[in-house]
Amino acid sequence: MEFETENHNEVLIVRLLEPRLDAALSVRFKEAMREVADESTEEIVLDLANVTFMDSSGLGAVVAVMKHMGRERVFKIASLTPAVDKVFKLTRMDSVFQILESAQDAIEGGLQEAG
Amino acid sequence: MTEKLAAPDVKANGGDETLVLNRIIKSCQSTVGDLVSELDxxxxxxxxxxxxxxxxxxxxxxxxxxxxEHGYQLEKDGDIAINLSATKECLQILIRDRGPSYRVPEAKTFTEPATDxxxxxxxxxxxxxxxxxLSDKVxxxxxxxSNYLKINKFYQM
Known part of the structure; x- marks a missing residue:
């Protein structure tokens, strides 16, 4: 599974470089994300800009990552493409996530709060 | 001896615009990804x-x-026959497998999950x-x- 990370002070952006977050990828995705979460202390923003298809297994994996991070850590998702956004909305799981228009919003938001 | 799973015919309604996909795939998740990408x-x-x-x-x-996942229990050598046709009006997917029988849960609407x-x-x-x-008939x-699953979706014009 390919992804890249970008560190901005207290915010770690994890950008998934896969076009599909589906049943074939979901286990590897969960494992990789748990590792990233365990190795950092920052807020994590999962940037899904490259993901043009997500199925229910992919959605379940994103939920699992949030559960793994627990209440104490901040986990947000960003840059949902229309097809991915639709799966979150249809299942009503959009209500349990903090969803950003773009990962950049997390950094700028943080700067404003600090400034 | 297992009888080979033959792809049943889907009769296209004629015309160049009908998309027809007939495939037999192995019950492997990455194969599903490839097929979905092809359909896309x-x-x-x-x-x-x-x-x-x-x-x-x-x-x-x-x-x-x-x-x-539920029929073949993630065994990778099960055969799945897929017959898909799509016109501007309707998508029809026929899926046939030789896994154990299963049932389709009743349709229910998603409710907002409790977050406490x-x-x-x-x-x-x-x-x-x-x-x-997302579909109109299951x-x-x-x-x-064999299980024969038929799904129809009518596209909003």
Whole structure:
């Protein structure tokens, strides 16, 4: 599974470089994300800009990552493409996530709060 | 001896615009991804709207993953026959497998999950709900030790 990370002070952006977050990828995705979460202390923003298809297994994996991070850590998702956004909305799981228009919003938001 | 799973015929309604995909695949999740990508490309080439393409791909993926996970229990050597046809009006997907019989849960609408207990959030069980929400008709019958799943979706014009 390919992804890249970008560190901005207290915010770690994890950008998934896969076009599909589906049943074939979901286990590897969960494992990789748990590792990233365990190795950092920052807020994590999962940037899904490259993901043009997500199925229910992919959605379940994103939920699992949030559960793994627990209440104490901040986990947000960003840059949902229309097809991915639709799966979150249809299942009503959009209500349990903090969803950003773009990962950049997390950094700028943080700067404003600090400034 | 297992009888070979033959791809049943889907009769195209004629005309160049009908997309027909007949495949027999092994019950492997990465194969599903390849097939869904192929469907995505072919529908786009034929000028289907993005949301129609996306909905169709989700329906196909969920139906196949269900067969693989619950029917064949993730065994990778099960055969799945797929017959798909798409016109500007309607998508029809026929999926036949030789796994154990299963049932289609009743359609129910998704409700907003309670967020007070993180641990209680569902990580699965969305598949059939998505199929029901995105399609118009779901039928399943069992015959000759095979499951025949038929899904129809009428595209909004």
């Amino acid at each position: 490309g072919k529908l786009r080439t034929r000028g289907f709207a993005s949301d129609q393409v996306g909905d169709s791909c989700v329906i196909l993926a969920e139906a196949l993953n269900n067969v693989i 207990d993180l641990e209680q959030l569902p990580e699965g069980g969305f598949g059939w709900g998505l199929i029901h929400t 039928e399943l019958r069992r015959k000759n030790d």
